[in-house]
Amino acid sequence: MDMLDDNPPGFRGVISGYTCKNGNGPRDPMRKYVGGIFVAFLKAYLDGETADFKAIVNEPDLAPVKLDPVEFIES
Numbered sequence: 001m002d003m004l005d006d007n008p009p010g011f012r013g014v015i016s017g018y019t020c021k022n023g024n025g026p027r028d029p030m031r032k033y034v035g036g037i038f039v040a041f042l043k044a045y046l047d048g049e050t051a052d053f054k055a056i057v058n059e060p061d062l063a064p065v066k067l068d069p070v071e072f073i074e075s
Contacts, residue, residue, distance in 0.1 A: 029064040036063075 040052040
C-alpha cells in the first residue's frame with residue numbers, strides 16, 4: 001500500500017501503519033522500477049514485445065534499485 005501513497009488517510013492509514021513494513025530509504029526509485037517492470041511485463045504478455053522485459057531480466061543493473069538474482073524460465 002505505501003508504494004503508492006506515503007501517508008494514506010483515515011482508517012486505511014491506521015491499518016497500513018500496523019500491517020505494512022515502512023522502509024527508511026527513498027521510495028521514488030522503487031516506484032520507477034515497479035512501474036517500468038510492470039509495463040514491460042504487460043507489453044511482453046499482451047503485445048509479444050519482449051525486448052524490454054528480457055533486458056531488465058538479463059541486465060539487472062538497468063533497474064534504479066538493487067535486484068536480487070532472478071531465475072527466469074521462458075515458456
